[in-house]
Amino acid sequence: MQSSTHVRVRFAPSPTGSLHVGGGRTVLFNYLFAYGQARREGGDGTLILRIEDTDQTRLVEGAAQQIEDVLTWFGLTWDEGPDKGGPHGPYVQSQRLDKYQTAAQYLIDQGKAYRCFCSRERLQEVREAQQAKGLPPGYDRHCRNLRRADIDARLGEGAPFTVRFSMPRSGETTVTDMIRGDMTFQNEHLEDLVLLKSDGYPTYHLGNVVDDYDMEITHIMRGDEWIATAPIHVNLYKAFGWDVPKIAHMPLILAPGGGKLSKRHGSTAMEEFRIQGYLPEALMNYLALLGWSLDGTTEIFSKQDLLAHFTLERVSPSPATFDYAKLLWFNQHYINHILTVDDLVARVAPFLIEAGLIDETWLEAGSDRLALLTEATRLLKDRMRTLAEAPELMGYFLQDELPDYDAALLIPKKTEPAQVKTALDAVAGWLPDADLDNLEQTEADLRGLAESLGLKAGQLFMPIRVAATGRTESPGLFETLRAIGKDRLTRRLDTARQSFG
Ligand code: GLU
Numbered sequence: 001m002q003s004s005t006h007v008r009v010r011f012a013p014s015p016t017g018s019l020h021v022g023g024g025r026t027v028l029f030n031y032l033f034a035y036g037q038a039r040r041e042g043g044d045g046t047l048i049l050r051i052e053d054t055d056q057t058r059l060v061e062g063a064a065q066q067i068e069d070v071l072t073w074f075g076l077t078w079d080e081g082p083d084k085g086g087p088h089g090p091y092v093q094s095q096r097l098d099k100y101q102t103a104a105q106y107l108i109d110q111g112k113a114y115r116c117f118c119s120r121e122r123l124q125e126v127r128e129a130q131q132a133k134g135l136p137p138g139y140d141r142h143c144r145n146l147r148r149a150d151i152d153a154r155l156g157e158g159a160p161f162t163v164r165f166s167m168p169r170s171g172e173t174t175v176t177d178m179i180r181g182d183m184t185f186q187n188e189h190l191e192d193l194v195l196l197k198s199d200g201y202p203t204y205h206l207g208n209v210v211d212d213y214d215m216e217i218t219h220i221m222r223g224d225e226w227i228a229t230a231p232i233h234v235n236l237y238k239a240f241g242w243d244v245p246k247i248a249h250m251p252l253i254l255a256p257g258g259g260k261l262s263k264r265h266g267s268t269a270m271e272e273f274r275i276q277g278y279l280p281e282a283l284m285n286y287l288a289l290l291g292w293s294l295d296g297t298t299e300i301f302s303k304q305d306l307l308a309h310f311t312l313e314r315v316s317p318s319p320a321t322f323d324y325a326k327l328l329w330f331n332q333h334y335i336n337h338i339l340t341v342d343d344l345v346a347r348v349a350p351f352l353i354e355a356g357l358i359d360e361t362w363l364e365a366g367s368d369r370l371a372l373l374t375e376a377t378r379l380l381k382d383r384m385r386t387l388a389e390a391p392e393l394m395g396y397f398l399q400d401e402l403p404d405y406d407a408a409l410l411i412p413k414k415t416e417p418a419q420v421k422t423a424l425d426a427v428a429g430w431l432p433d434a435d436l437d438n439l440e441q442t443e444a445d446l447r448g449l450a451e452s453l454g455l456k457a458g459q460l461f462m463p464i465r466v467a468a469t470g471r472t473e474s475p476g477l478f479e480t481l482r483a484i485g486k487d488r489l490t491r492r493l494d495t496a497r498q499s500f501g
Pocket of ligand 1: 014
């Protein structure tokens, strides 16, 4: 791609809540464009994080920090931002109000913006009148041509005002989108929008444009929901006499079955996927494919692979569908096939600690407990789809005592309770001298025992499995017994035998 050698992109979330997966995909593409494509092509790709907190009514306490934390969890880094500083700071809009006020004043002086003294009530009346006539609601430009003397009088009274943009009233504005091509808008449909509110805060439009210019943004890559604002911004750039950065709107993310992805369909926040035990690698891999593909077939991409292959040219304008089952498949694939056991141990540990199954001491290098935890993880990793499933799957390996289970599970089909009792008594008799570390021997012993009792192997193995784990499914029986160990197994067998009264 030409001109990607000097690349400064930004992710500009508003701290109004948790970061949506759509935002996660947008920041990922910005990151991959700057750190991958631009740097691969010999450039200086830079990613900037900017917090757009000018809508004071929608601010959520702590949201900005949570966004930074979730991005870090996701595996992204940036070069300039609130936490990092940089040559164009501050990177939080509420700390840059003077810049927007200066910019608004400049446009007023140039005759490209004007003070609007209309009261809220008047604006409301205008809207209602428009609605009554079936017209699209919009400001009627009442203050656009106020006489100087009237303006001075209102200012002299200390009347509150907003600053509105004098949008060109005719002609058209073409936005050249790197993904969608040219999009042309009729200026008569664009409103004289508020740039600066009466409290001195900018609106999104002014803050966004002033900062993108000030921070020397070369490429604006953002969600498709901002397309309608692009012609407004292009006109603002023109009014300031600034070059318009290159613009790319990411493809829409649709819900399964169509429509906008919302809570109704399932989780939508990055944070929720973290809590539900999704791996950042799997989520990144999945989100990268929502609108981008290398060749239409390759599915598994590590972050390094994405950095090596991502190009904006291969981002599609067509909507992508968010498929929860597919994301789960990716997560399971990473757990089952990509993470090492030790890595997986580190990932499941916080979930096990949270569930009260282990504490930090389990993680001490070289300890028996770490060995048990590692073995349990190794045995169960192929059955795990999310990290959050670990406590439920691994409990019987980690707990001293089994939680209560249904004793009926001990009795396999076509087997009498009395046979099971006799069998478990025999196993209890065998156990003290058994060598559980020798898997072949254990198997041979137990098969021999079944035969001597006149049972099929399964008729013996199932009660042992249930006695040992409290459930009818587990990894291979002999490895499971070895990991549980003789002491716990003895106690668990006793409990099972007592259930026969
Ligand atoms: N603050 C906007 C948001 O929350 C930024 C949009 C843009 O990138 O221009 O998404």
